[in-house]
Amino acid sequence: MKLLVVSDSHLYKDHLQRVVKLYRSQVNYMIHCGDSSLPLDNPYIQKFDIVVRGNHDDAPFPIYQVLQNICITHGHYYDVYYGYDKLIQLCQEHDCFLCLHGHTHVPTFQKHQNIYFLNPGSLMMNRGSYGYGTYALINIQNKDIQVEFRHCETDEVCHQDILDEGLDLLEEFKQLLK
Numbered sequence: 001m002k003l004l005v006v007s008d009s010h011l012y013k014d015h016l017q018r019v020v021k022l023y024r025s026q027v028n029y030m031i032h033c034g035d036s037s038l039p040l041d042n043p044y045i046q047k048f049d050i051v052v053r054g055n056h057d058d059a060p061f062p063i064y065q066v067l068q069n070i071c072i073t074h075g076h077y078y079d080v081y082y083g084y085d086k087l088i089q090l091c092q093e094h095d096c097f098l099c100l101h102g103h104t105h106v107p108t109f110q111k112h113q114n115i116y117f118l119n120p121g122s123l124m125m126n127r128g129s130y131g132y133g134t135y136a137l138i139n140i141q142n143k144d145i146q147v148e149f150r151h152c153e154t155d156e157v158c159h160q161d162i163l164d165e166g167l168d169l170l171e172e173f174k175q176l177l178k
């Protein structure tokens, strides 16, 4: 099963339109993890199979959705800046092995308590020194998960450095929030 996962596009409709055109026929599901800041009837948003609600969304998208044991939510309701404790609970309640979320604008792929957590980054702009946004392509076969992060404008596969920087950044945030 192939999935396109984007998040935090924050009105960047040109990026959204481009990835929709590029991937709609290539993947089984297109997922937006929130903060599109677009209305329900936006033509690009309507191409997505699942869209959840972010803290910058006025439209009444659902707070979370479950698709084939995959939980999708923005993350602000579950305090993702503080860690994954609340999301682990949500995933356990719904028997999910994978959680797709956004909110931090930091692309990450992590495993906690036997649950995988993926943040595709922001389709607008990530936090970090490198100055661009990202999205993720996922291929799932028998609960084996392959993840590729891609540049939001060039579609090139991203280097591991940006993921390492992201983890350091999130750790700094956690210390600041203590």
Ligand SMILES: [Mn+2]
Binding pocket: 008, 035, 054, 055, 056, 074, 076, 102, 103, 104
């Ligand atoms: Mn957000």
